[in-house]
Amino acid sequence: MTHPLIYFDNAATTFPKPPGVLAKMVETYERTGVSPGRGSYDLAVEAEDLVFDTRKRLARLFGAPDPNRVIFSGNATDALNLCIQGLIRSGDHVVSTRIEHNSVLRPLYHLKQKGLIEYDLIPFDKMGFVDPHDIVAAVKPNTRLVIVCHASNVLGTIQPVHEIGPLCRRKGVPLLVDAAQSAGVIPIHMDDWAIGAVAFTGHKSLMGPTGIGGLVVHPDLDLQTTRYGGTGIDSESPIHTQDYPHRLEAGTINLMGIMGLSEGLRFVLKEGIDAIHHREMRLLTRLRDGLSPLERVESYCTQDLENHVGLMTLNIREMDPGDVGAILDADFDMAVRVGLHCAPLVHEGIGTFPRGGVRFSLGPFNTEEHVDRAVEALSQISRTKL
Numbered sequence: 001m002t003h004p005l006i007y008f009d010n011a012a013t014t015f016p017k018p019p020g021v022l023a024k025m026v027e028t029y030e031r032t033g034v035s036p037g038r039g040s041y042d043l044a045v046e047a048e049d050l051v052f053d054t055r056k057r058l059a060r061l062f063g064a065p066d067p068n069r070v071i072f073s074g075n076a077t078d079a080l081n082l083c084i085q086g087l088i089r090s091g092d093h094v095v096s097t098r099i100e101h102n103s104v105l106r107p108l109y110h111l112k113q114k115g116l117i118e119y120d121l122i123p124f125d126k127m128g129f130v131d132p133h134d135i136v137a138a139v140k141p142n143t144r145l146v147i148v149c150h151a152s153n154v155l156g157t158i159q160p161v162h163e164i165g166p167l168c169r170r171k172g173v174p175l176l177v178d179a180a181q182s183a184g185v186i187p188i189h190m191d192d193w194a195i196g197a198v199a200f201t202g203h204k205s206l207m208g209p210t211g212i213g214g215l216v217v218h219p220d221l222d223l224q225t226t227r228y229g230g231t232g233i234d235s236e237s238p239i240h241t242q243d244y245p246h247r248l249e250a251g252t253i254n255l256m257g258i259m260g261l262s263e264g265l266r267f268v269l270k271e272g273i274d275a276i277h278h279r280e281m282r283l284l285t286r287l288r289d290g291l292s293p294l295e296r297v298e299s300y301c302t303q304d305l306e307n308h309v310g311l312m313t314l315n316i317r318e319m320d321p322g323d324v325g326a327i328l329d330a331d332f333d334m335a336v337r338v339g340l341h342c343a344p345l346v347h348e349g350i351g352t353f354p355r356g357g358v359r360f361s362l363g364p365f366n367t368e369e370h371v372d373r374a375v376e377a378l379s380q381i382s383r384t385k386l
């Protein structure tokens, strides 16, 4: 199917999906769409094998030692909640950053409002990076968890989690990494980087469908069960199974989502994470260079685009970002994301709160022609008389 639309909202969800993802989901579901791990008949075993195979491939992707500690969830938000709620206790302190998405900020705020916890949010510098030493300096004796967003969904900056992990380990505090924007485009080596848990979502750069994500938990870290129910094992006991992955998975798993994620993962590994990232950064550089002569365009990304993913937020001076997005849609058939991008503190930090900005986020199916058309569109809009 061809889309007249030029899609620049890949940081929200990648679109379209690689050829084969949806077909594979339908084909596999038609053949083995039974409840995995719940029956002894051949089809149930086959479905469970597919689920376990996907856990194994995800464990390899994230450099995690144990595939049984790959927990499937609905999305990254769900996975972050699983970890935050499964670890933090009354009286605890948490260190996180001002670059986080609401999927971290809101669970923390909720626990604080209930009078259960305190937290500190470390600011980012002018370039959009958080200093690892500021993070560890904020660790207190009662700090239970450090949470860092790997790649910012507003600024595109990649935080040095490979440095933060070992520093946290030295302090005896686990690091939870929000990999919603990095999984599939930036390598992650959980074991080598001393990361306690990684939350990912399937529908962004892992190229799967919506409704599937997960939490990878290092064997050094144990999380309490926060959702209880059927697991298909130990059914005689009133106590929820404490073995991983079922300890953190209750009820029937999203088999169709896992089938799609598995196929998305196949695409990512075939193309190569580094190759996808490199290509997206080449397009982002072209976009940045094309926009640089436009005096009214103000972009919020680092000058050298080092340690960056393929997205950029900008504004056209004296124009509302909502209006820019509406013109891009109506007159140029371009999809972008405007507003605060669920990361209000990032916009506060760059001085764009509360209006936010216009985000262009690139995916594997964007082309040079798309970028050139975006430059032309912004050039025309920025020539609009005030």
Ligand SMILES: Cc1ncc(COP(=O)(O)O)c(C=O)c1O
Residues within 6 Å of the ligand: 011, 012, 075, 076, 077, 078, 101, 103, 149, 151, 152, 153, 178, 180, 181, 201, 202, 213
């Ligand atoms: C940095 C970041 N964290 C978390 C999320 C939440 O992902 P999901 O909506 O798949 O739960 C997003 C989604 O945009 C994100 O950009």
